[in-house]
Amino acid sequence: MNVKALTESGVTANESVTPRPPAKRNSGFWKSVLQQKYLYLMSLPFVIWVFIFSYVPIWGWLMAFQNYKPVRSFSEQKWVGLDNFRELFQDERFYLVLRNTLAMSMLGLIFGFVVPILFAVMLNELRGNVFKRSVQTISYLPHFVSWVVVGGIVYKTLAIDGGIVNDLLLWMNVIDEPIQFMAKGKYFWGVLTAADIWKETGWNAIIYLAAITGIDKELYEAAKVDGAGRVKQMFNITLPGIRTTVMVLLIMNIGHLVGIGFEKQFQLQNNMVTDYSEVLDLYALKYGIQIGRFSYGTAISMFTSVVSVILLFTANGLMKKFAKESIM
């Protein structure tokens, strides 16, 4: 997805460079289509792809207004209006899982941005190429480890009986007895965010490193001539240089705030912490699909999608206004 965002931003950048003839509206449009026919042809497959996989399935949303039963044909389904939504908004558990979802995705958003950017900028300052490359490779390897395995690793590391974290803290005399990290609900968000950072920092940094490579070397040379030190260069050239990339990714991620999936939570949770670990998608799975209430599940995901779209447009609008950056 990140890569897609980059190419998209690249395309918009190119287009804004091309001067458009201020011709009459209608004919001008067709003229530019003709002029850029190869570009249009190139994007066609992707438009079709998006249409098939992102728009066609929306028709399944109708399920949310039915009491859907599998196998029966569409005309045999019973329509129930807004009953599913009414039930959803009356369930206390829904607000609890919404809180968890927002809390964990906000944490993910904050740390998922700051840490990889810092990491990328610092990695960029390294001189030794061999060292730099190996650090980069090692740091993004965890990205390819599945959450099932990461879940096991986290449990083993944080165990009270032989877990390395507790052993270390005990050895350093920071604590007197092992902390039950995985049994306390209030630790869950922190544990999850930390695991996520460990897993994804290296991978997310790649995109910023790529953006940094795109910065004109002459800028650095000019700065050096003007007497700017490394720290000054970092703040005045590197960070502003990747600003566009950061903004685009930020807006896109805000759009995903409520739809964070449930894989990490599913792998890390246990019965003791469900009040803090259950997220919207997990709730949809448990109270929707698992007990055969497909309509209810659809209502939840419909809610998620609508909120996502609203968030995306709000974030985009705000950025446009205050930071003069946007993706639309």
Added chain:
Amino acid sequence: MNRKSTKTIFTLLLMSSMLIAGCGGNGNNAANNTTPNNSGTTPDATAAADDTALDTSPATFTFFGADASPNWNKMQDDVGKAITEKTGVTLEAEFDVGSGGGDQKIAMMAASGDVPDIIFAKGSLSTLVDAGLIIDMTDLIDKYGPNLKKVYGENMNRLKYSLDDQSIYQIPTNMGVGQKSFDATGGFEIQHRVLKELGYPKVRTVADFEKVLKDYVKLHPETDGQPTIPLTLNADDWKIMITVTNPAFTTTGAPDDGEYYVDPETFEAKLHYKRAEEKEYFRWLNGMYNQGLLDKDTFVQKDDQYKAKVASGRVLGLISQEWEYSDGENALKAAGKDEYTYGHFPVTLTEEYKDHSFMQTGIDGYGIAITTAAKDPERIIKWLDWMSSDEGQVLRTWGIKDKHYTVDANGKREVLPEIRDGLANDTANTQKTTGIGQYLIFGARYGDGVKDSTDNYYTTSFPEQIVASYSEAEKESLAGYKATTWKDLFPKEDEFPVKETGALYNLPVPTDGKYQVIFKKTQDIVRKRIPEAILSKPADFDKVYDAFLAELDKAGAQDMEKEFTELVKKRVSLWTGKNL
């Protein structure tokens, strides 16, 4: 110009190749998705020739089992090959992974209608039935199932689904008909080394159990260099029921009716946590935790961590069923550490209660169902019928003559010593190569203690066999208690009447409406609050437990109990003809 057009052509080429690749990928996916449906087709449809004769032409059926089956060897084991040779049938089987249960997988099947030919759906059968995906086997059994009819005999009534829908959707196969257990595999467990060192103390109540663990851990705070764990339980997902919540009713003299307690006279059902006796059981666990006897990791650890602990030999006591912890115990056996394996005791809260483990439920179990995806249900029934014949049953439980068992001059079957040894000490590998015990759910079968026409037992577990499979450490412990099997310590079948309600954890419940939602909610509450109550300070226990009960009712438990009571009454009238 020239350069530009070359570039364009190149781009277009690349693009179209991507497009083609994309389509190719989709095409493959579509093909993959439809295969399970197609593979049910028998290559040649000449089956209809004779009704009773067994068609042995090659046929492949797809299958899903809701229990994990890690030793499944794709029918490439000895028994599997024999089955294919005799019947022509090969199963393309898939089993649930992890801790099993199959709920999620089966819910997806019900949604998509994409089911295998044969399914072992356990508790999720009703989901499939309500989706109209399971076929009624009544007529098929009548026509093609002489052996099935023989095995179930007068119990055919009990195969019916419900009072309102008297179809036969599954044949119960995860239990043996007429089963008389020879050995106890549940109750409370204590390691043999503990029993031996403490001179075989009396273990009858939870207080005795507690004392044994406490005394031993004082003597040996470490096992093989690691801290000794007096007691640990497995609370991962549904296993919390096996080791944490179910023992609450077994120790207080109630039979296993799943999450409910059903009054045997009035058939009124209530969530079993509401019984005052059970609160006392959980209070005892709370005490165990606060004394440091219950492992602190109990409610956090995952299934594999629990098994690893059992396999390390440092857990003195368990409260579980042998099948639940056997993976860990088998590792101990394989390593020759028999003194670290476990004996079983019918522990109850106080002496006034009796362990109801051996109360008979009659025929009532999870089983095999045929789906609408099956192209040739007749062939499947015939196959299941063959599997249920004497020949099939002996093959499934004993294996192959002269390879796995021998018949002596008096016609007595005996398992070869190396196979018996392998099954006891190197279970996984032996099961993978021989296939013994891998096909038990595929067909009706008699239970332990039933003899066939040759005067041999149908199953390999009969008193002598069981004693023969005990390790030295186990025999020593039993001798210490003047018993030959663990069952000798337990209350016997004939001390209880046969349950008129059957095993109520099998009772099909409505899949739509409020019931499922309330049930799910109460389950969430149980799995959260029971650990909380056990881990609370002793002074807070009452407060937490009472709040837990109030929360259950707030979630609608009473409506659900009322609905369940109705279902129980209907089942009793269907099975016994009583008018309730």
